[in-house]
Amino acid sequence: xxxxxxxxxxxxxxxxxxxxxxxxxxxxxxxxxxxxxxxxxxxxxxxxxxxxxxxxxxxxxxxxxxxxxxxxxxxxxxxxxxxxxxxxxxxxxxxxxxxxxxxxxxxxxxxxxxxxxxxxxxxxxxxxxxxxxxxxxxxxxxxxxxxxxxxxxxxxxxxxxxxxxxxxxxxxxxxxxxxxxxxxxxxxxxxxxxxxxxxxxxxxxxxxxxxxxxxxxxxxxxxxxxxxxxxxxxxxxxxxxxxxxxxxxxxxxxxxxxxxxxxxxxxxxxxxxxxxxxxxxxxxxxxxxxxxxxxxxxxxxxxxxxxxxxxxxxxxxxxxxxxxxxxxxxxxxxxxxxxxxxxxxxxxxxxxxxxxxxxxxxxxxxxxxxxxxxxxxxxxxxxxxxxxxxxxxxxxxxxxxxxxxxxxxxxxxxxxxxxxxxxxxxxxxxxxxxxxxxxxxxxxxxxxxxxxxxxxxxxxxxxxxxxxxxxxxxxxxxxxxxxxxxxxxxxxxxxxxxxxxxxxxxxxxxxxxxxxxxxxxxxxxxxxxxx
Amino acid sequence: xxxxxxxxxxxxxxxxxxxxxxxxxxxxxxxxxxxxxxxxxxxxxxxxxxxxxxxxxxxxxxxxxxxxxxxxxxxxxxxxxxxxxxxxxxxxxxxxxxxxxxxxxxxxxxxxxxxxxxxxxxxxxxxxxxxxxxxxxxxxxxxxxxxxxxxxxxxxxxxxxxxxxxxxxxxxxxxxxxxxxxxxxxxxxxxxxxxxxxxxxxxxxxxxxxxxxxxxxxxxxxxxxxxxxxxxxxxxxxxxxxxxxxxxxxxxxxxxxxxxxxxx
Numbered sequence: 001x002x003x004x005x006x007x008x009x010x011x012x013x014x015x016x017x018x019x020x021x022x023x024x025x026x027x028x029x030x031x032x033x034x035x036x037x038x039x040x041x042x043x044x045x046x047x048x049x050x051x052x053x054x055x056x057x058x059x060x061x062x063x064x065x066x067x068x069x070x071x072x073x074x075x076x077x078x079x080x081x082x083x084x085x086x087x088x089x090x091x092x093x094x095x096x097x098x099x100x101x102x103x104x105x106x107x108x109x110x111x112x113x114x115x116x117x118x119x120x121x122x123x124x125x126x127x128x129x130x131x132x133x134x135x136x137x138x139x140x141x142x143x144x145x146x147x148x149x150x151x152x153x154x155x156x157x158x159x160x161x162x163x164x165x166x167x168x169x170x171x172x173x174x175x176x177x178x179x180x181x182x183x184x185x186x187x188x189x190x191x192x193x194x195x196x197x198x199x200x201x202x203x204x205x206x207x208x209x210x211x212x213x214x215x216x217x218x219x220x221x222x223x224x225x226x227x228x229x230x231x232x233x234x235x236x237x238x239x240x241x242x243x244x245x246x247x248x249x250x251x252x253x254x255x256x257x258x259x260x261x262x263x264x265x266x267x268x269x270x271x272x273x274x275x276x277x278x279x280x281x282x283x284x285x286x287x288x289x290x291x292x293x294x295x296x297x298x299x300x301x302x303x304x305x306x307x308x309x310x311x312x313x314x315x316x317x318x319x320x321x322x323x324x325x326x327x328x329x330x331x332x333x334x335x336x337x338x339x340x341x342x343x344x345x346x347x348x349x350x351x352x353x354x355x356x357x358x359x360x361x362x363x364x365x366x367x368x369x370x371x372x373x374x375x376x377x378x379x380x381x382x383x384x385x386x387x388x389x390x391x392x393x394x395x396x397x398x399x400x401x402x403x404x405x406x407x408x409x410x411x412x413x414x415x416x417x418x419x420x421x422x423x424x425x426x427x428x429x430x431x432x433x434x435x436x437x438x439x440x441x442x443x444x445x446x447x448x449x450x451x452x453x454x455x456x457x458x459x460x461x462x463x464x465x466x467x468x469x470x471x472x473x474x475x476x477x478x479x480x481x482x483x484x485x486x487x488x489x490x491x492x493x494x495x496x497x498x499x500x501x502x503x504x505x506x507x508x509x510x511x512x513x514x515x516x517x518x519x520x521x522x523x524x525x526x527x528x529x530x531x
Numbered sequence: 532x533x534x535x536x537x538x539x540x541x542x543x544x545x546x547x548x549x550x551x552x553x554x555x556x557x558x559x560x561x562x563x564x565x566x567x568x569x570x571x572x573x574x575x576x577x578x579x580x581x582x583x584x585x586x587x588x589x590x591x592x593x594x595x596x597x598x599x600x601x602x603x604x605x606x607x608x609x610x611x612x613x614x615x616x617x618x619x620x621x622x623x624x625x626x627x628x629x630x631x632x633x634x635x636x637x638x639x640x641x642x643x644x645x646x647x648x649x650x651x652x653x654x655x656x657x658x659x660x661x662x663x664x665x666x667x668x669x670x671x672x673x674x675x676x677x678x679x680x681x682x683x684x685x686x687x688x689x690x691x692x693x694x695x696x697x698x699x700x701x702x703x704x705x706x707x708x709x710x711x712x713x714x715x716x717x718x719x720x721x722x723x724x725x726x727x728x729x730x731x732x733x734x735x736x737x738x739x740x741x742x743x744x745x746x747x748x749x750x751x752x753x754x755x756x757x758x759x760x761x762x763x764x765x766x767x768x769x770x771x772x773x774x775x776x777x778x779x780x781x782x783x784x785x786x787x788x789x790x791x792x793x794x795x
Contacts (some may be wrong), residue, residue, distance in 0.1 A: 341788075
């Protein structure tokens with residue numbers, strides 16, 4: 001086989017010699033041949049330089065032909081050759097990797113019909129051909145697309161409406177300590193309207209959320225998750241309105257995340273948030289991304305009511321919320337975050353100055369009975385996020401230092417995440433997660449260990465399970481979360497949480513003692529709206 | 532002047548003859564040469580946008596469809612950047628993946644989860660498993676930079692009336708899901724038409740067919756259909772590229788974490 005290839009090359013080279021001779025003698029005789037095109041230029045001088053460059057490197061006879069494309073004259077640098085096709089490989093290997101074949105048969109038609117052209121290979125002011133693609137001048141989409149006009153850009157609808165409706169049942173193993181029901185049901189409706197404006201550079205989103213609960217009126221909710229306008233100009237993104245934003249890298253505890261208030265009644269894990277009014281400017285550059293936030297006003301954390309489960313012994317009295325700031329919940333808070341990605345590392349630093357999302361509690365008497373009022377201090381919180389990737393493992397750290405709630409304190413979550421792909425020769429992936437949580441305010445550092453089983457099937461089935469273990473108190477919480485898509489429209493998810501209060505004599509806290517009987521299974525059916 | 536040229540050309544011929552003497556080295560060179568020629572069909576495209584339909588067919592013939600939008604940007608002297616945004620099924624609408632392929636070193640990848648508004652950096656080793664339940668892995672879908680393989684020319688081959696070069700490609704990335712790949716490259720235009728993927732146990736796991744090539748910008752070839760057959764599961768995934776356009780004006784600014792967040 002190699003012999004045959006050798007022959008081809010010898011033949012090609014021979015033909016090359018022949019072609020050079022023939023072309024030199026009779027420049028007009030190449031008309032019936034294919035050609036290798038090295039580039040096309042709007043500036044004739046650049047074409048001349050390119051031609052010289054090709055001649056010096058390849059010993060080919062190169063010509064420049066003006067081509068009229070879209071009412072512009074392009075100077076095309078090309079070499080006609082009897083075996084242009086054979087030569088092309090060699091030419092590409094010689095460093096002219098973007099050269100291409102202009103077939104004799106297609107020459108007339110292709111040029112006229114497709115109005116196709118190469119990019120200009122170098123800027124007009126510099127006659128030196130540039131190989132960096134990034135430096136190439138871009139042409140308008142209309143000039144170069146082989147598709148008919150009107151289909152040149154992928155344009156989605158300018159207005160999209162979708163959303164979801166979900167029905168949720170929570171089954172508690174026992175009646176609550178305050179005689180709360182075992183069975184809770186709720187319905188959530190969250191439609192979304194998305195409008196894309198001005199050639200995809202700005203957009204508008206409106207996403208309200210409505211929730212109704214059968215037992216706990218505190219779980220009834222009308223919230224605007226998003227009502228915002230986003231505009232992109234150069235490398236600056238302006239986001240104005242009610243929004244959600246997440247900071248952080250870890251999975252079990254989110255130390256750094258502080259922009260949005262937690263919707264604690266939606267889910268006990270604190271992953272659900274309320275919309276926050278803000279003005280957010282985001283700058284991107286080689287140095288990373290800087291986000292500046294002005295947070296306009298404050299949202300109180302949601303807490304279960306008297307009939308609700310997963311709460312402490314004394315219901316939180318939302319009407320008596322107190323603030324350190326004289327502006328109460330109208331204070332304007334500020335935040336800044338810088339983040340940057342390096343080859344294997346992701347680093348972010350942030351600072352928040354404003355009303356704490358996490359309240360302390362004041363004992364108050366309300367109508368003669370003891371009650372707890374949330375107290376929101378003004379805090380200064382500096383945060384660090386670090387993620388380092390080694391092979392298939394991501395090592396993570398989140399740490400904060402906060403002042404304003406008593407003495408300055410630190411808290412951190414550190415751990416790793418690792419995924420085994422295709423375990424036991426199946427399609428299944430098994431992810432491992434371990435995180436340790438430290439908080440100066442607590443006596444011990446709970447450890448979370450979890451696994452995520454991804455089935456990689458048609459239904460995106462997955463099971464997340466884990467244990468949160470507090471060595472000091474002996475408390476152990478076990479959780480299982482599973483989800484699966486049903487048909488093209490729906491999704492079923494299951495969440496289960498099991499509390500083991502541990503040795504109460506050894507410092508188990510009051511909260512966890514109280515929710516010991518709140519083991520539950522939550523089943524949610526989600527229907528997705530829209531096309 | 533003419534004599535000098537002739538001498539240079541003769542020199543080339545002699546050099547080729549010497550190279551041929553060492554046969555195995557030559558097969559490697561030849562393999563690389565063919566791979567490079569094939570690769571140049573893909574390079575020089577600048578940027579592109581396409582709607583990607585993924586048809587997943589199980590062994591009973593039941594078909595599930597997924598739709599996503601894919602944006603690509605060619606980067607000089609490095610791997611390309613890509614942004615994939617999911618449109619359906621509905622529960623993953625708005626989920627987006629941003630990838631920076633690198634010719635040397637690991638690729639970088641970020642996942643955007645719209646429900647949590649969270650951008651998550653992903654360890655790029657996890658690229659060998661099935662992608663969204665399909666028969667494609669992320670590795671199959673990402674750019675197959677020449678520098679990431681060693682190539683060896685095996686033989687000339689022909690079927691269906693077309694002539695092919697058959698080359699063997701061995702991934703240099705220790706985290707690749709494959710031990711080797713056999714690649715059939717059509718001689719006429721150096722288009723990849725078929726790949727046999729061999730898994731870690733050197734079992735011929737999957738066969739990939741590239742169909743209906745179309746030429747864009749007079750020199751860039753793209754298949755409009757790619758089919759992957761898994762011989763173990765007997766499942767098939769077909770990728771359909773619709774509304775493929777080039778020179779759409781995408782720049783580096785459209786492949787950042789901020790653009791990932793607003794990609795829907």
